[in-house]
Amino acid sequence: MAKQGVPLMRERICAGEGNCCKNLYLVLQLADIRRICRHTGLHPRKFVRLFALGEFEEEDHEEDAVVQLKSRQCIMGTRRRRGWCLFFNGHGCDVYPFKPLHCDIYPVDYQYVGGRTLIKHHREKWCHARFGGLIPVTKYLELGERCDREQARTQRFVDRWNRLSGGRGTAAEFFDYLAQEVGWRSEDRRRAGNCDV
Numbered sequence: 001m002a003k004q005g006v007p008l009m010r011e012r013i014c015a016g017e018g019n020c021c022k023n024l025y026l027v028l029q030l031a032d033i034r035r036i037c038r039h040t041g042l043h044p045r046k047f048v049r050l051f052a053l054g055e056f057e058e059e060d061h062e063e064d065a066v067v068q069l070k071s072r073q074c075i076m077g078t079r080r081r082r083g084w085c086l087f088f089n090g091h092g093c094d095v096y097p098f099k100p101l102h103c104d105i106y107p108v109d110y111q112y113v114g115g116r117t118l119i120k121h122h123r124e125k126w127c128h129a130r131f132g133g134l135i136p137v138t139k140y141l142e143l144g145e146r147c148d149r150e151q152a153r154t155q156r157f158v159d160r161w162n163r164l165s166g167g168r169g170t171a172a173e174f175f176d177y178l179a180q181e182v183g184w185r186s187e188d189r190r191r192a193g194n195c196d197v
């Protein structure tokens with residue numbers, strides 16, 4: 001499967017049913033939080049939840065940045081409402097044009113084995129994404145590289161917090177630190193009045 005030397009693979013086309021928004025817990029990267037804050041005016045604490053390790057089912061957290069708080073260790077993810085992602089309104093995503101990177105990538109996932117990148121397709125029974133035509137594999141590789149870069153940035157930010165707080169910070173202090181990092185300003189609250197979360 002190669003055309004002019006570029007390997008091809010079948011594209012995955014989302015069925016648009018929102019089943020991943022209902023079923024999956026979503027880890028957020030710093031760039032996701034910054035983008036959502038900028039577009040909605042929401043303070044990070046309104047949509048970021050600090051999940052205790054182990055709250056995400058069937059997940060190892062090797063690649064996720066672990067925030068150290070006085071009371072627990074946690075991962076940044078989207079808050080849930082009625083068991084769904086907070087931004088899922090029953091028909092679609094309220095932040096679709098600037099949704100988190102992991103939502104863009106799903107249902108594709110990556111594994112790094114012996115210096116090679118394996119692109120995998122998730123096959124949960126509730127996901128009805130279909131296979132489309134052949135596309136250059138570079139599309140998915142570029143998304144994977146972007147994901148790696150964003151994870152590395154998030155890790156550096158969280159490392160800084162962990163170092164400065166010495167593992168004795170509270171959730172409220174962490175959210176203040178996060179809001180400062182993503183450039184949230186109190187006047188952004190006015191815009192948040194338009195956002196339905």
Ligand code: SF4
Pocket residue numbers: 020021026078085086087088089092093094095096099100103
């Ligand atoms: S942010 Fe949007 S696309 Fe992503 S899980 Fe939530 S509702 Fe779905």
